[in-house]
Amino acid sequence: MGLTQAAFYLHVPFCRRKCPYCDFYSVPFADTRKIPEKAFLAALKKEVELHAEEVSSYQFVTFYVGGGTPSLLSAGFYEELFDFLAKRLNFEPFEATIEANPSSLNEEKLISYRKIFNRISIGAQSFKDKGLLALGRLHTVFQVKKAFLRARAAGFENISLDLIYGWPGQQKEDLVEELDILLSLGPEHVSCYELTLEPETRMYEWYQKGKLNMPSEEEIVSFYWLIHDFLTQQGFEHYEISNYAxxxxxxxxxxxxxxxxxxxxxxxxxxxxxxxxxxxxxxDLNLYLEPLEKGVLPPHEEEILDAEKRFREAVILGLRKLKGINVAEYERRFGFNVFSYYGESLSRLLDQGLLEYCQGYLRLSKRGILLANVVARELV
Ligand code: SF4
Structure with a gap:
């Protein structure tokens, strides 16, 4: 039997400092020399060993290192890990991405990374220094530009830039300027995220205390479409709610x-x-490292999804793509027809103009894109 294609993700849980809006799991190391790189590598290798048999029927065709700040780790770390993965798993990624922070990149590192990765995602976040300040980032726009040009010079032909919109005090004119700078760099891919204030973050707390001047909902909607119009007019395809390529x-x-x-x-x-x-x-970094040192998997949650739950999740995930889901293909893959499965609730979403059906594809309408959460709640 042939191997099933699969993706491989690595979470690097280290940052220099916690950004005030971030709720991803990461541990801040003000002194990055103290990052336990060796212990982390040893733990990862063990984790791979412990999963190797169970994933022997998969062929890993993409590799994505996210975080945290993956660019805090040395190229040697990734070289050793990559070699190990190639030996222990069916690991031949045609796309290998590393997320990078502009303040932790230099020429030498980029040249070494390029030997392992063929795609880099630079966390620019804003192209205005006042935006970076509002987001509590450590880098400047100058550093973003430098990182981008160095990545290009190091041979990265596939560069993605992250942009956050809706930061405190942001005006339409700021966003227009930001998009101009972004475009002038010439990325192949752009991810645009609305700044969301997640509970448990410092920014959320500041907001609760009335210390932040956040853009209104109408402004956020207008920013979303401004980005869409700008990037699509420049030849990018808007292929997922937050992504352009x-x-x-x-x-x-x-x-x-x-x-x-x-x-x-x-x-x-x-x-x-x-x-x-x-x-x-x-x-939890320690709860992850300690069991692996003893040769056992770290604590984890596990859930078995039945056929219906898998299907419903697949529908919600698939609707994030602007092309939508191919109804016949989903029926073949999951054994359910979207229309007969959801019946009334799907008709309602179609009547409300949040979804549309066109040439075999069910997709979010223009109105539905910004109400994707409402649609997901109905279909979950
Ligand atoms: S650098 Fe990224 S992962 Fe780290 S705290 Fe900031 S936003 Fe979160």
Whole structure:
């Protein structure tokens, strides 16, 4: 029997400082020399060993290192890990991405990273220094530009830039200027996220105390469409709610998630989805490292999804792609027809103009894109 294609994700749980809006799992190391790189590598290798048999029927075709701040780790770390993965698993990624922070990149590191990765995602976040300040980032716009040009010079032909919109005090004119700068750099891919204030973050607390001048909901909607119009007019395809790509530069790794295909995630807080099984590692560096030192898997949550739940999740994930879901293909893959399965509730979403059906595809309408959460709540 042939191997099933799958994605491989690695979560690097280290940052220099916690950004005030961030709720991803990461541990701040003001002195990055204290990052336990060796112990982390040893733990990862052990984790791979412990999963090796169970994932022997998968061929890992994408590799994505996210975080945290993966660019805090040395190229040697990734070289050793990559070699190990190639020996222990069916690991031949055609797309290998590293997320990078502009303040932790230099020429030498980029040249070494390029030997392992063929795609880099630079966390620019804003192209205005006052935006970076409002977001509590450590870098400047100058550093973003420098990092981008150095990545290009190091041979990265596939560069993605992250942009956060809706930061405190942001005006339409700021966003227009930001998009101009972003475009002038010439990325192949752009991810644009609305700043969301997650409970348990410092920014949320500041907001609760009335210390933040957040853009209104109407402004946020207008920012979303401004970005859409700007990037699509410049030849980018808006292929997922928050993502834009030049032709053939969609993030193949993330497409695995949106197409409900299997993935293995390693590292603290990483999630996997394999054979209807969802696994989520503990969000604690020590609780992750210690058991692995003794040769056992770290604490994790596990859930088995039945056929209906898998299907419903796949529908919600698939609707994130602007192309939508191919109804016949979903029926073949999951054994359910979207229309007969959802019946009334789907008709209602179609009548309300949140979804549309066109040439075999069910997709979010223009109005539905910004109400994707409402649609997801109905279909979950
Ligand atoms: S660098 Fe990224 S992962 Fe780290 S705290 Fe900031 S936003 Fe979160």
């Amino acid at each position: 030049r032709r053939d530069y969609e993030c193949r790794h993330n497409l695995f998630y949106w197409e409900a295909r299997p993935y293995l995630g390693l590292g603290p807080a990483a999630a996997s989805f394999l054979d209807s099984r969802r696994i989520k590692n503990v969000e």
